[in-house]
Amino acid sequence: MKTTAETLKPGASGPQKKKRSRLARREELQGYLFILPWLIGLFGITLFPMLFSLYGSFTNYDVTSRMDFIGLGNYARMFRDDPLFWKSLYNTLFYVALMVPLTTIGSVLLALMLNERIAGMRVFRTIYYLPAVLSGVGVYFLWIQLLNPSTGLINTMLGWVGIPGPAWLSDPMWTKPAIIMMKLWSVGGGMLLYLASLQGVPSQLYESAKLDGASAFRRFWHITLPMISPVIFFDVVTSFIGGFQIFQEGYVMTDSGSGGPMGSLLFYNLYMWNQAFKLFDMGYAMAMAWVLFAIVLVLTLINLRMSKRWVYYEGGED
Amino acid sequence: MNRSAAPATGKSSGGAPKIDAYSVPVGKRRRSPREVLVFVLLSAGSLLFLLPLWWMISTSLKSPQEIAQYPPTFIPKEFHFENYVHTWHAAPFTLYAFNTLMLAFFAVVGNVLVNSFIAYGFARISFRGKKFWFSVLLATMMIPGFVTLIPQYVLFSKLHLVGTYYPLIIPQFLGSAFYIFMLRQFYMGIPKELTEAAKIDGANHLYIWARIVIPLSKPALAAIAIFAFNGAWNDFLGPLLYVNDEVLYTLQIGLQSFRGSVQTQWNYLMAGSVIVLLPVIVLFFLFQKYFIEGMNLTAGTKG
Numbered sequence: 155m156k157t158t159a160e161t162l163k164p165g166a167s168g169p170q171k172k173k174r175s176r177l178a179r180r181e182e183l184q185g186y187l188f189i190l191p192w193l194i195g196l197f198g199i200t201l202f203p204m205l206f207s208l209y210g211s212f213t214n215y216d217v218t219s220r221m222d223f224i225g226l227g228n229y230a231r232m233f234r235d236d237p238l239f240w241k242s243l244y245n246t247l248f249y250v251a252l253m254v255p256l257t258t259i260g261s262v263l264l265a266l267m268l269n270e271r272i273a274g275m276r277v278f279r280t281i282y283y284l285p286a287v288l289s290g291v292g293v294y295f296l297w298i299q300l301l302n303p304s305t306g307l308i309n310t311m312l313g314w315v316g317i318p319g320p321a322w323l324s325d326p327m328w329t330k331p332a333i334i335m336m337k338l339w340s341v342g343g344g345m346l347l348y349l350a351s352l353q354g355v356p357s358q359l360y361e362s363a364k365l366d367g368a369s370a371f372r373r374f375w376h377i378t379l380p381m382i383s384p385v386i387f388f389d390v391v392t393s394f395i396g397g398f399q400i401f402q403e404g405y406v407m408t409d410s411g412s413g414g415p416m417g418s419l420l421f422y423n424l425y426m427w428n429q430a431f432k433l434f435d436m437g438y439a440m441a442m443a444w445v446l447f448a449i450v451l452v453l454t455l456i457n458l459r460m461s462k463r464w465v466y467y468e469g470g471e472d
Numbered sequence: 473m474n475r476s477a478a479p480a481t482g483k484s485s486g487g488a489p490k491i492d493a494y495s496v497p498v499g500k501r502r503r504s505p506r507e508v509l510v511f512v513l514l515s516a517g518s519l520l521f522l523l524p525l526w527w528m529i530s531t532s533l534k535s536p537q538e539i540a541q542y543p544p545t546f547i548p549k550e551f552h553f554e555n556y557v558h559t560w561h562a563a564p565f566t567l568y569a570f571n572t573l574m575l576a577f578f579a580v581v582g583n584v585l586v587n588s589f590i591a592y593g594f595a596r597i598s599f600r601g602k603k604f605w606f607s608v609l610l611a612t613m614m615i616p617g618f619v620t621l622i623p624q625y626v627l628f629s630k631l632h633l634v635g636t637y638y639p640l641i642i643p644q645f646l647g648s649a650f651y652i653f654m655l656r657q658f659y660m661g662i663p664k665e666l667t668e669a670a671k672i673d674g675a676n677h678l679y680i681w682a683r684i685v686i687p688l689s690k691p692a693l694a695a696i697a698i699f700a701f702n703g704a705w706n707d708f709l710g711p712l713l714y715v716n717d718e719v720l721y722t723l724q725i726g727l728q729s730f731r732g733s734v735q736t737q738w739n740y741l742m743a744g745s746v747i748v749l750l751p752v753i754v755l756f757f758l759f760q761k762y763f764i765e766g767m768n769l770t771a772g773t774k775g
């Protein structure tokens with residue numbers, strides 16, 4: 155690669171050539187200088203720890219004293235003799251399988267409505283986005299209160315339309331839907347993402363489709379959806395990966411990580427956390443982390459594969 | 473709900489003049505039935521979205537008797553503002569707030585400076601292996617946090633840093649893959665001519681980054697500053713793992729432990745939640761522009 159300074163210099167040749175390579179070397183050095191902080195982080199707090207944890211997953215490591223190699227012992231125990239591992243995996247898959255499509259559809263719908271030109275649009279956008287910036291313990295406490303079976307807001311409102319609301323956070327059947335409902339409150343983030351991409355769809359496309367007599371539904375299906383499909387894909391992949399990492403909700407809303415009624419909120423990461431930092435069974439927890447990594451990786455690759463079928467990239471692809 | 477997915481499905485069959493969201497602006501015009509429908513839906517929805525926040529404030533002002541009352545009231549019969557005073561003094565919230573602000577300060581400074589620096593390297597300097605490192609960067613975004621969380625804890629515990637703020641601060645200065653990616657896209661969009669002139673004059677990259685690129689990317693950096701602040705303010709996992717002394721508690725951890733001390737006194741718990749969430753809400757209204765800028769940048773990073 156030539157540096158730009160050279161290419162602009164007229165008659166760069168002969169003795170100049172040596173100078174160029176020196177400049178290129180300097181350029182090279184500066185490049186590495188600039189990405190150095192990231193490289194330090196990459197090796198120091200990502201790759202090295204990961205290697206350590208890969209080895210650790212084959213041991214009975216407990217941070218303080220023991221670290222004996224036990225081969226596939228942790229993995230065998232996980233798959234064969236640990237019903238809680240399967241329970242936590244099931245809980246997490248259940249959550250992801252419902253949360254990802256619901257939040258995606260929810261935010262696309264919201265973005266479509268908020269893309270209309272009607273009065274008060276700015277105010278609407280603000281209102282819908284606001285909950286998305288709120289997170290953490292305060293929000294969980296608020297939802298514990300909202301989900302209170304007798305005096306909570308949600309069952310009160312359900313009562314107005316004659317539906318007897320469930321005992322959300324104490325009925326194992328309803329705990330995960332309750333968490334998903336809480337997640338739906340913050341679809342505003344995804345909505346903004348879609349709104350930005352909706353506004354990037356060239357209006358000529360709609361104009362000409364209309365001239366051809368395409369109905370509004372067909373315009374949505376054949377223009378809008380393909381044009382925003384890269385963002386949908388991005389959103390699905392990130393909320394997939396994010397969904398598998400659900401932890402805090404289970405931890406805060408179930409009395410410091412007990413996992414809730416009948417372990418219905420014992421998510422994968424919560425169980426891993428308990429193994430690692432309550433029982434200090436680090437070897438086992440590290441093995442669990444790698445299994446999770448493998449699952450996320452495989453599912454992400456499947457996602458990528460399938461995306462070729464439905465994601466449309468403007469100006470050709472690959 | 474489903475109806476609105478396909479704009480104007482109901483209307484499309486009719487032969488009446490079609491005006492919808494996709495047409496070019498035409499100044500004043502009559503509202504179509506569909507626009508009225510969308511307006512009504514959005515109004516109802518925004519009530520639903522705001523009610524939880526109203527509920528939080530209203531509960532925080534009630535007396536314990538009124539909270540237990542059935543059916544619940546939407547507006548407190550009496551306003552117990554002293555709930556806030558009580559809450560603030562029942563736990564060292566001043567200390568928690570100070571600690572959180574300090575961590576947020578480091579998170580903002582670290583993320584803004586370092587990510588911008590690294591992103592400049594990836595966007596504007598050509599060096600061997602850049603493509604490789606950049607694809608490594610993208611790949612790291614797929615690693616679930618918990619995979620590195622446990623060995624990182626081991627690392628910091630071997631360095632005797634567990635129980636201090638270092639494990640929470642150091643990573644903020646080592647770059648975040650997502651922000652780097654976002655900023656790199658932004659920097660690629662800055663016209664080359666703007667930096668070329670300085671380069672011909674012999675300016676090095678450090679100078680160009682600090683004097684030309686940073687000023688040009690203020691909105692993007694503001695967005696990152698706000699996300700970093702928000703992230704640090706809401707971080708629960710980090711302090712939960714690395715902080716055990718109450719003197720170092722942050723608002724999130726403090727609020728969580730506050731629950732243990734007030735049990736089911738929901739007026740105090742909700743007052744505490746308002747205290748913790750209010751700064752973020754204020755920030756949101758002050759800097760909404762940058763929140764949205766950040767989301768637009770994110771939208772720009774796909775594909």
